[in-house]
Amino acid sequence: EPEVTQTPSHQVTQMGQEVILRCVPISNHLYFYWYRQILGQKVEFLVSFYNNEISEKSEIFDDQFSVERPDGSNFTLKIRSTKLEDSAMYFCASSEKNRNTEAFFGQGTRLTVV
Amino acid sequence: GQQVMQIPQYQHVQEGEDFTTYCNSSTTLSNIQWYKQRPGGHPVFLIQLVKSGEVKKQKRLTFQFGEAKKNSSLHITATQTTDVGTYFCAPSGKLIFGQGTTLQVKP
Numbered sequence: 001e002p003e004v005t006q007t008p009s010h011q012v013t014q015m016g017q018e019v020i021l022r023c024v025p026i027s028n029h030l031y032f033y034w035y036r037q038i039l040g041q042k043v044e045f046l047v048s049f050y051n052n053e054i055s056e057k058s059e060i061f062d063d064q065f066s067v068e069r070p071d072g073s074n075f076t077l078k079i080r081s082t083k084l085e086d087s088a089m090y091f092c093a094s095s096e097k098n099r100n101t102e103a104f105f106g107q108g109t110r111l112t113v114v
Numbered sequence: 115g116q117q118v119m120q121i122p123q124y125q126h127v128q129e130g131e132d133f134t135t136y137c138n139s140s141t142t143l144s145n146i147q148w149y150k151q152r153p154g155g156h157p158v159f160l161i162q163l164v165k166s167g168e169v170k171k172q173k174r175l176t177f178q179f180g181e182a183k184k185n186s187s188l189h190i191t192a193t194q195t196t197d198v199g200t201y202f203c204a205p206s207g208k209l210i211f212g213q214g215t216t217l218q219v220k221p
Contacts (some may be wrong), residue, residue, distance in 0.1 A: 033209060043157060043202060045210040056208055091156055093209070102147065102159035103209055 002026040006092050006106035013082055013113055021077045021109045024090030032075045033093040033103065034067065035062070049075065063104065082113045118146075118203055120212035128220050133193050135215035137203035140191040145206045146186045148177060152199040153216070160188075162206060193219045 005024045013019050025032050034046040047057040049067055066078045075094075079086055089110050095103040118139045127133050137146065145164040149157040161170055163179035163186060170177045174197075176189045190197055200214040 035211075042200075042212050042213040043151070045208070048209070058210075093157075095209075100160065101206075103157075105156040105158070108156055 002104075004092055004094055004104050004106035006090075006109050008109060010110045011112070013111070015113055016081050017086055019079050019082055019111060021090050021092075021111070023075045023077070023087075023094075023106055024073055025075055025092070025094030026096075026104055027073070028087065028089075029094035029096050029104075031095045031097065031103075032062075032067075032069070033095075034077045034086040035091040035093065035105075037091065038088045046077070079111075082111075084113050087111055087113045117210065118143075118205065118212040120156055120201075120203060120215050121178050123213060123216055124216050124218070126218045126220065127193050129195060130192050133190045133197070135188050135201050135217075137188075137212055139184050139205070142183050143186075143205045144183075146179060146208070147206050148186075148188055149202045149204065149211070150199050151202065155199075157202060157211075160201075190217075193217070195219050195221055 007022045032049040033045050035101050039041045045058050047061045047067055048055045068076050089108045092106045092109045093103040095101050118137050120137050145163045148160040150160055151157045161177050166183050167181045168179040174191045178187045188201055198219050200216045202211040202214045204211045
């Protein structure tokens with residue numbers, strides 16, 4: 001069964017460092033999403049991406065965040081200068097269309113900022 | 115934008131009891147999706163509801179979409195310990211989740 005894969009599964013970084021979280025969406029999917037989940041809290045929407053551009057973003061997704069689809073298969077989330085409060089589980093998801101189809105989630109990357 | 119509110123935030127039930135979570139929107143929704151996240155896991159799609167008044171069943175789970183397409187519910191009959199997790203609703207398209215209802219089941 002096709003799946004969304006995320007790497008690494010766990011990333012530890014020092015405050016102020018840049019991190020890149022990687023995702024490989026399902027190959028025929030066109031819509032991509034990033035979410036974060038702080039421990040014990042709800043799943044928060046960060047950004048959606050379609051046709052090589054951002055289609056929606058939340059207030060959380062400020063100038064410190066960026067997304068890219070560099071090579072037609074990977075979908076990355078970059079955090080330029082990490083803060084302690086960026087520590088969370090980050091989920092990537094993809095869907096074939098943006099309506100009337102389910103989204104498939106990756107297993108997540110746990111980011112720990114120290 | 116389309117935001118949904120879920121109640122209750124937490125629910126503890128004895129195994130065998132029923133459970134219901136509600137998802138409410140201030141605006142009319144085109145359709146709605148439900149996801150389940152097991153503890154330590156990632157969200158997994160359960161179902162999508164599209165039509166006004168639609169009712170869909172998956173074994174012990176019953177999903178409803180309100181007539182006005184502003185609310186939805188998930189009802190679990192005779193809960194089991196495998197039902198433990200957080201249940202999220204989200205309008206299709208934007209996929210911005212509600213805050214979820216976390217279900218704990220006491221054996």
